[in-house]
Amino acid sequence: MIDIEYKPVRVQLPDGSEITGMFGIVETDYDPQVELILSFKDRKLSAKSDDFFYAMQSIRLELEPEGIRLLCCGASLNVHPSGMILDMGSARVAYKMAPGRSAKQEDLVSIFDTGTDVIPATIEEQERYYDEWYRDRSKRS
Numbered sequence: 001m002i003d004i005e006y007k008p009v010r011v012q013l014p015d016g017s018e019i020t021g022m023f024g025i026v027e028t029d030y031d032p033q034v035e036l037i038l039s040f041k042d043r044k045l046s047a048k049s050d051d052f053f054y055a056m057q058s059i060r061l062e063l064e065p066e067g068i069r070l071l072c073c074g075a076s077l078n079v080h081p082s083g084m085i086l087d088m089g090s091a092r093v094a095y096k097m098a099p100g101r102s103a104k105q106e107d108l109v110s111i112f113d114t115g116t117d118v119i120p121a122t123i124e125e126q127e128r129y130y131d132e133w134y135r136d137r138s139k140r141s
Contacts, residue, residue: 001029007112011040012120014067023112025052027090034090038070051091053081053111057123069120074111077121080130081111097133 005025010018021040036055037046047058056074063070073079074094081094082103094111095103121129 003027009038009040009112010071010114012069012071018071025092025112051081051086051089053086053091053094056111060123064122071118071120072112072114073109073118075118075120075126077119077126077129078133079109079111080126080133097130099133099136102137 003026007023007025009021009023011021012018019040021038024035024037024039024046026035026037033048033050034052034055035046035048036052036059037044038059045059045062047055049055049058053074056070060070060075069075073096076096078097079094080097081091085091085093085095092110092112093108095107096109096117097103097107
């Protein structure tokens with residue numbers, strides 16, 4: 001059985017304007033990989049991966065050179081899944097991290113959600129933030 005869920009997403013264009021796009025979130029009973037489809041304007045991009053976080057990153061890799069950013073939690077500077085989340089499922093959720101403190105259960109957010117606290121970032125910026133947060137967290141343990 002194929003399960004497709006649709007979620008709106010804000011898309012920031014190179015000129016800073018925003019439009020609404022749509023995520024198609026696809027999971028099947030027969031394929032361990034998930035598929036993420038992004039549609040906006042006259043474009044449609046898709047990526048398959050073991051989880052939705054990295055499928056979203058694949059789509060972002062195509063958009064970043066054009067200066068297009070996704071304005072959702074999964075593309076926010078301070079959001080990243082833990083290794084356990086990646087190992088245990090399709091990574092629909094991730095932790096919103098804050099400098100100087102460990103992530104807790106209440107810090108989990110859906111990577112498809114949006115809000116005023118989303119900080120648009122490139123994949124490189126997001127990964128660097130996560131690495132710094134992780135190193136800082138490890139020093140305190």
